Amino acid sequence: MTGKQLLLKALKDRGVRHIFGYTGGAIMPIFDEMEKLDIFKFVMSRHEQGAAFMAQGMSRASLSTDAPQIGVCMSTSGPGAMNLVTGVADAHMDSVPMMAITGQVATGVIATDAFQESDVVGVMMPISKQTYMPLSAEEIEKTIHEGFYVATTGRGGPILVDIPKDVQNQQVGEDYQFDVKTYRPQLPGYFYTPTPEREPIQRAIELINKSERPVIFCGHGVINSNAGELLQELAEKVNIPVAFTLHGLSAMPADHPLSLGMMGMHGTVEANRVIMEADLLISFGMRFDDRVTGKLSEYAQNADVIHVEIDPSEIDKNVKTSVAINADVYRTLHVLLGDPMLTYQPRRRWWDKIAVFRKVMADDLEMEIEKGLGDDNKLLMKSIIHQLSKLTEGRDLIVPDVGQHQMMAARFYNYQTKNSWFASGGAGTMGCSLPMAIGVKLARPEERVWSISGDGGFQMNAQELGTIMEQKIDLKIIILNNGHLGMVRQWQTFFFDGRYAGTPMQSPDFGLLAKAYGIPHRRVEKLQDVAPALQEAIDHCGAIVLEFICDPSEVILPMVPSGGGFDTMIIKHPRTEAAKNEGEAA
Amino acid sequence: MRKRAILAFMLDRPGVLNKVSLLIRKKMYNVDTLTVCRSRIPGVSRMTITLEEKDEAKVTQVIKQLEKFTEVISAKELDTDHSYWREVAIVKLEVDVAHLDAFHGRYNFEILEQKSEDIHLLQVSGSTRNIDAFLDELGQEHIIEIARTGVTAMEK
Numbered sequence: 001m002t003g004k005q006l007l008l009k010a011l012k013d014r015g016v017r018h019i020f021g022y023t024g025g026a027i028m029p030i031f032d033e034m035e036k037l038d039i040f041k042f043v044m045s046r047h048e049q050g051a052a053f054m055a056q057g058m059s060r061a062s063l064s065t066d067a068p069q070i071g072v073c074m075s076t077s078g079p080g081a082m083n084l085v086t087g088v089a090d091a092h093m094d095s096v097p098m099m100a101i102t103g104q105v106a107t108g109v110i111a112t113d114a115f116q117e118s119d120v121v122g123v124m125m126p127i128s129k130q131t132y133m134p135l136s137a138e139e140i141e142k143t144i145h146e147g148f149y150v151a152t153t154g155r156g157g158p159i160l161v162d163i164p165k166d167v168q169n170q171q172v173g174e175d176y177q178f179d180v181k182t183y184r185p186q187l188p189g190y191f192y193t194p195t196p197e198r199e200p201i202q203r204a205i206e207l208i209n210k211s212e213r214p215v216i217f218c219g220h221g222v223i224n225s226n227a228g229e230l231l232q233e234l235a236e237k238v239n240i241p242v243a244f245t246l247h248g249l250s251a252m253p254a255d256h257p258l259s260l261g262m263m264g265m266h267g268t269v270e271a272n273r274v275i276m277e278a279d280l281l282i283s284f285g286m287r288f289d290d291r292v293t294g295k296l297s298e299y300a301q302n303a304d305v306i307h308v309e310i311d312p313s314e315i316d317k318n319v320k321t322s323v324a325i326n327a328d329v330y331r332t333l334h335v336l337l338g339d340p341m342l343t344y345q346p347r348r349r350w351w352d353k354i355a356v357f358r359k360v361m362a363d364d365l366e367m368e369i370e371k372g373l374g375d376d377n378k379l380l381m382k383s384i385i386h387q388l389s390k391l392t393e394g395r396d397l398i399v400p401d402v403g404q405h406q407m408m409a410a411r412f413y414n415y416q417t418k419n420s421w422f423a424s425g426g427a428g429t430m431g432c433s434l435p436m437a438i439g440v441k442l443a444r445p446e447e448r449v450w451s452i453s454g455d456g457g458f459q460m461n462a463q464e465l466g467t468i469m470e471q472k473i474d475l476k477i478i479i480l481n482n483g484h485l486g487m488v489r490q491w492q493t494f495f496f497d498g499r500y501a502g503t504p505m506q507s508p509d510f511g512l513l514a515k516a517y518g519i520p521h522r523r524v525e526k527l528q529d530v531a532p533a534l535q536e537a538i539d540h541c542g543a544i545v546l547e548f549i550c551d552p553s554e555v556i557l558p559m560v561p562s563g564g565g566f567d568t569m570i571i572k573h574p575r576t577e578a579a580k581n582e583g584e585a586a
Numbered sequence: 587m588r589k590r591a592i593l594a595f596m597l598d599r600p601g602v603l604n605k606v607s608l609l610i611r612k613k614m615y616n617v618d619t620l621t622v623c624r625s626r627i628p629g630v631s632r633m634t635i636t637l638e639e640k641d642e643a644k645v646t647q648v649i650k651q652l653e654k655f656t657e658v659i660s661a662k663e664l665d666t667d668h669s670y671w672r673e674v675a676i677v678k679l680e681v682d683v684a685h686l687d688a689f690h691g692r693y694n695f696e697i698l699e700q701k702s703e704d705i706h707l708l709q710v711s712g713s714t715r716n717i718d719a720f721l722d723e724l725g726q727e728h729i730i731e732i733a734r735t736g737v738t739a740m741e742k
């Protein structure tokens with residue numbers, strides 16, 4: 001057998017069915033071999049970055065199904081590999097397991113600046129969980145299996161395998177042997193501790209029982225360990241509110257009475273106020289990123305912190321813990337739930353307070369959503385998302401891009417399906433939505449998938465409409481077109497005296513663009529047309545692009561200014577604030 | 587600022603040194619010294635890194651992130667009270683032999699070679715501070731070239 005055959009065999013043995021990628025000189029032998037076999041569905045992206053995000057979508061969406069599939073993307077050496085970088089870095093930030101396989105120039109010419117040679121291992125090293133360059137065909141199978149093991153255990157992450165062209169073609173020796181069933185990676189330096197220890201669990205239970213103002217945090221680790229139901233059970237059992245990180249959304253129903261919604265920079269008033277006043281944070285599978293905490297020195301100052309996290313290097317990194325539980329979230333929840341010492345407490349004062357926090361913005365938001373229109377009678381994003389949520393009963397899969405619309409989708413869609421929200425969080429990579437949604441749809445073909453982008457982000461990977469056309473992917477594509485890079489514009493409104501540097505943006509005729517790819521398009525400007533257009537997309541079989549003309553002055557609130565504490569949370573548009581002050585003066 | 591020594595054992599694989607140095611750069615440290623050698627276990631290297639940091643928590647972070655590398659088997663800090671830190675230096679200097687006599691007994695050095703009447707190659711070993719003191723006392727003006735190994739350390 002040859003290196004390329006062993007590579008494909010290993011992928012097959014690992015349950016891979018889809019390969020996303022783009023060909024080129026250094027990967028041709030593998031593509032050629034793939035063509036001879038009829039095992040994989042090959043999906044050609046229109047840019048390697050797209051392939052990386054498709055692989056991410058596959059990994060993220062399938063992890064909660066009966067047949068999880070690790071996303072695999074392939075590219076040629078040099079420019080092909082460099083085009084994968086953004087998607088790999090994004091997966092690294094968001095702990096998404098995936099495998100990037102790149103062709104490399106032949107071993108004989110490595111380090112001679114050969115045609116299309118890049119030091120891919122060198123570039124990927126700081127943004128991957130592990131990198132490999134097998135130097136003989138014998139190493140390939142072992143490398144792939146070890147790579148999958150490392151990608152999917154402990155805290156997930158992307159793996160790079162860079163395979164020189166001659167190694168792809170090399171024959172293994174006569175005595176080559178590899179047994180998938182008995183193979184165990186030899187990694188004396190690789191540890192992860194899924195099972196929680198007894199002692200910290202007991203201390204955690206004591207803290208929970210005696211707390212008066214506790215809050216549970218639901219992070220990405222809850223989704224990744226498929227522990228949403230257990231988390232909900234715990235919250236109900238002890239009667240403690242739950243706040244979500246961006247990646248924790250959809251772990252349990254968004255409208256659950258214990259839910260406070262999202263926390264952090266664009267989190268809800270109730271989540272952030274609760275954190276400010278809490279005496280205990282019980283956090284599951286999260287890393288206290290700065291978008292979540294705001295100014296660290298002012299963060300949750302009166303609270304003890306219980307931190308359940310599989311990656312020990314995240315514990316005590318940003319926030320000092322009182323009880324550290326370095327373990328898998330699912331197993332920890334399982335142990336906690338089985339412990340009879342854990343008690344229900346009414347905490348009436350706390351809930352009364354929370355009821356007050358919930359009211360701070362509720363009326364304003366409801367009015368805005370109801371009105372649905374902003375300046376010049378242009379549509380409001382939050383209202384569109386709200387209508388989408390109603391029409392789909394919160395059951396569909398949502399893949400946002402990055403920007404205001406992302407935060408609107410995080411806040412105003414009523415997530416009911418577990419693991420139904422797939423966003424670029426840690427990196428915040430514009431352009432991720434369209435390709436990631438392709439991966440999500442292929443992973444969960446029976447469910448409806450919405451890709452929601454701004455006019456800016458959509459144009460970063462718009463070429464993937466080609467993939468959608470070719471593969472006949474049934475994606476519902478929404479462009480919330482406000483003629484601006486909205487999120488940056490919002491910062492300019494608040495912090496740069498309304499000088500809109502580099503944010504107004506001219507877009508092509510998205511109708512013509514969609515048409516060029518044979519995809520129907522609807523442009524919606526009027527409020528009364530919003531719901532019918534969404535309904536048409538639901539009823540339409542196949543891909544469709546809905547473009548909504550939105551108000552560029554709409555803002556997502558509240559907003560905790562970058563680097564500020566939660567007490568600096570902005571809850572009013574500066575314009576309404578000014579109008580109010582004027583009114584008072586007059 | 588406090589000098590810290592971090593001791594790590596890791597698989598002797600290509601790229602490990604690269605990863606360690608990337609991490610240290612990412613954390614914005616300037617490495618003082620870094621030494622790598624084989625350990626008693628075949629295939630496992632022993633690395634000693636010294637850097638300056640006064641914040642305990644930050645050093646813990648570096649150690650935890652080192653341990654996160656698939657190749658790193660263990661890492662920990664060695665503090666000066668409970669471990670020996672030693673270096674070796676080779677010095678080429680122009681000096682009277684008589685001048686050197688005064689140092690015998692007080693420093694652990696040995697003349698490797700006399701290259702000419704006044705030019706000597708000598709080797710000195712000891713703690714960093716000890717070697718610094720030796721060189722100062724010798725007089726920097728006599729020194730032509732120095733090669734120092736950087737710190738290697740072991741727990742008492």
Ligand SMILES: Cc1ncc(C[n+]2csc(CCOP(=O)(O)OP(=O)(O)O)c2C)c(N)n1
Binds near residue numbers: 406458487488
């Ligand atoms: C690749 C990339 N470049 C730049 C940014 C910085 N950025 C964050 S949000 C944003 C604006 C997004 O505008 P748009 O896609 O139109 O969405 P909107 O905010 O209007 O909903 C920009 C430029 C980013 N996150 N990613």
